[in-house]
Amino acid sequence: MKREPELLSVVAPMYEEQDTVDPFTDRVAAALGDLNYELILVNDGSKDGTRDAMAAAAARDPRVKVVSLARNFGHQPALTAGLEHARGDAIVMLDGDLQDPPEVIPQMLDQWRAGIDVVYAVREQRLGETAFKRVTARGFYRTFRRLTGLDLAVESGDFRLMDRRALDALLSMPERNRFLRGMTVWIGFSQIAVPFVRQERHAGVTKYPLRKMLRFSFDAITSFSSTPLQWATFLGFFFSLVAFLAIPLTVVARYANIFERGVPTTIIIVLLLGGIQLITLGIIGEYIGRIYDEVKHRPLYVVGERINVEEPSR
Numbered sequence: 001m002k003r004e005p006e007l008l009s010v011v012a013p014m015y016e017e018q019d020t021v022d023p024f025t026d027r028v029a030a031a032l033g034d035l036n037y038e039l040i041l042v043n044d045g046s047k048d049g050t051r052d053a054m055a056a057a058a059a060r061d062p063r064v065k066v067v068s069l070a071r072n073f074g075h076q077p078a079l080t081a082g083l084e085h086a087r088g089d090a091i092v093m094l095d096g097d098l099q100d101p102p103e104v105i106p107q108m109l110d111q112w113r114a115g116i117d118v119v120y121a122v123r124e125q126r127l128g129e130t131a132f133k134r135v136t137a138r139g140f141y142r143t144f145r146r147l148t149g150l151d152l153a154v155e156s157g158d159f160r161l162m163d164r165r166a167l168d169a170l171l172s173m174p175e176r177n178r179f180l181r182g183m184t185v186w187i188g189f190s191q192i193a194v195p196f197v198r199q200e201r202h203a204g205v206t207k208y209p210l211r212k213m214l215r216f217s218f219d220a221i222t223s224f225s226s227t228p229l230q231w232a233t234f235l236g237f238f239f240s241l242v243a244f245l246a247i248p249l250t251v252v253a254r255y256a257n258i259f260e261r262g263v264p265t266t267i268i269i270v271l272l273l274g275g276i277q278l279i280t281l282g283i284i285g286e287y288i289g290r291i292y293d294e295v296k297h298r299p300l301y302v303v304g305e306r307i308n309v310e311e312p313s314r
C-alpha cells in the first residue's frame with residue numbers, strides 16, 4: 001500500500017522565539033520542496049517579537065498559518081492548539097526552536113507512505129544540551145516506563161508524524177493534563193521509530209527550567225499511572241508489620257529495665273513516620289489537584305488571534 005498526502009500539516013509551538021521564526025519557516029519550506037503543506041505556527045503568548053515575525057511570514061506565504069494564544073498556556077496546550085487547527089491527512093509536530101530538524105520530515109513521511117500511522121523521532125545524540133539535562137531525561141524515561149508500563153521509547157520527544165486517524169484519536173482524549181508523547185503511544189496503531197540527531201537551539205534559551213521539568217514529569221506519570229498512590233498502602237503495611245514485631249521487644253525491654261534508653265529511637269521513629277505520612281499525603285494531593293483541574297472543564301487554551309486559518313469546527 002502506497003499513499004500520498006493531499007495535505008501535510010506541520011505544527012510547531014513557539015514561545016519567545018522571535019529570531020527563529022524566519023529560519024524555521026525557510027527550513028521547513030526547503031525540506032518539504034513542492035509537497036502540498038500547511039505550516040501552523042502557534043505563538044504561546046510570547047512577549048517578544050514572535051507574533052509579528054509570524055504575521056510577516058504568513059503575509060509572505062499563505063501556507064504559513066498563525067494561531068496566537070491569549071497568554072502563555074505552556075508547551076503541551078500550545079501544541080494541542082496547533083493540532084486542533086491542522087487540516088492535513090498526515091500531521092507532523094515538532095519544536096519550534098530548530099532542535100528538531102525539519103529535514104527529517106521526508107524520512108518520516110516515507111514511513112507514513114508505507115502505511116505506518118505514528119512515526120516518532122528518536123534522539124540518537126543530543127547536541128548543546130547539558131549533561132544534567134541528558135541524565136535527568138534518561139532517568140525520567142526509565143521511571144516513566146517502569147511505573148506506567150507504556151512503551152514510550154527512551155529518547156523520544158514530541159517530534160512525530162501522525163496519520164489523520166491517529167490524530168483524531170489523540171484529539172478525542174479530553175484530559176487537561178496532557179503528556180502528548182505518551183498519548184500518541186497509548187492510542188496504539190502501527191508505530192515506528194526514525195533516528196535523528198537533536199540539534200542545538202537556533203537562538204534563545206530553553207523555556208523548560210528545572211521547576212517546569214519536574215512539573216512536566218509529575219504530570220506525565222500521574223496521567224498514566226496511579227502506582228504512586230499504592231506506595232502509601234505498601235508503606236502502611238510495612239510499618240504495621242514492624243510495629244507488630246516490636247511488641248515482644250518492648251516487653252523484654254520493660255523487664256530488663258532498659259526502657260528509658262529508647263528515647264532517641266522514639267524520636268527517630270516519630271519523625272520517620274511523620275515524614276512518610278506527609279509524603280504520601282502529598283502524593284494524594286497531587287492526584288486530587290489534577291482531578292480538580294479536570295472537573296473544572298476549562299478550555300485548554302484561549303486563542304487571541306488567527307491568521308490564514310479558520311476556527312476549527314469541533
Ligand code: UDP
Binds near residue numbers: 015016096205208
Ligand atoms: N514552548 C512553548 N511554550 C512554553 C514553553 C516552550 O510553546 O511555555 C515551545 C518552545 O518555544 C519550543 C518548544 O516548546 O519551541 C520546546 O521548548 P524548549 O526548547 O524550551 O524545551 P527544551 O527543548 O529545552 O526541552
Ligand code: MG
Binds near residue numbers: 095097099201206
Ligand atoms: Mg528546545
